[in-house]
Amino acid sequence: MSLPAVSxxxxxxxxxxRWFKTYNQGKSYSKQVKPFNFLLMFQASKIKHASCIDDYEENIKLKYLSKVIALFCKDxxxxxxxxxxxxxxxxxxKEQLKTYAQCLAQYHLHPEDKFHNADYxxxxxxxxRHIQVEAIKYIGKEANRWEEQLYLGENPEAQIEYGVSPELKERIRGTTLNLCRSFGLAKLARxxxxxxxxxSDILSGKRNPRVEIWLKLMRAAQDSEAQKYQADQKNQILLRMIKDMCNQQSTRKIAKESCVDSANLSHxxxxxxxxTASMRTKLERALGSSNSFNSAS
Incomplete structure (x- = not known):
């Protein structure tokens, strides 16, 4: 793990x-990096790179980090x-290179996309997570330019796409419009x-965007619906606990301790x-104080 990471x-x-355009410039063809040549690639360490720079300003800015390569060798x-x-x-x-340990140091914090509650x-x-098919999109070769993406990072535009059928697009449009009716424009846009x-233009029919935008809106409506459901569940639990407190004491007393109107709380x-959000915050604060008091007792 202390060896420099290599690929x-x-x-x-x-x-x-084109990575080697600067390197190849002015060299004879025999000394250039040519198509399909194999090389080894290392990663420069920012910390070690900075310690090797004498110029203070350059050290602080770190505008340039070495692009390290070496001739291919099995050893x-x-x-x-x-x-x-x-x-x-x-x-x-080799003192300026990043080790395997440095490359993998935060791998255990990498988000796991297959599960909820598995983010950083x-x-x-x-x-x-459960897969919900939103649309069937016709694509080209599945592994298109995969090797290039290995070095340069994921590039969604590298995939050849032929879009969806007109019938499917119309179905997506209808489903999205139905889902969006329950939510405000600002919430959906955000x-x-x-x-x-x-x-506003899309939902009113002034624009008929590409299918990717319809899918964005569909996911936004689904996420908003899930958030509303979770909020409703939390509100039900909160109100059930507050109702129990009111039965043990009185609605007027709980309202006074929560700084809310007793008539509104009763309704x-x-x-x-x-x-409302304001009442929920006040009730949660009162419930928390009550729990702390009960625990202390």
């Missing part, structure tokens, strides 16, 4: 070969002695990452009015 690199596309120890920056051509010492720094029991004006507990 194999191959110039399998013009885009990957990585030999390759380490021949590391260089592919842009400047300068030699790089989440704690507790995870729940398996949830979908769109402007309020765009959402909320009887289901004649919906609980």
């Amino acid at each position: 194999r690199y191959s110039a399998t596309s013009p885009h990957l070969l 990585s120890a030999i390759a380490l002695d021949n590391c260089f920056d592919r842009n400047t051509g300068k030699s790089i010492s 720094l989440d704690r507790g029991i995870v729940q398996r 949830q979908a990452g769109l402007s309020v004006g765009d959402v 909320v507990l009887n289901g004649r009015r919906n609980i």
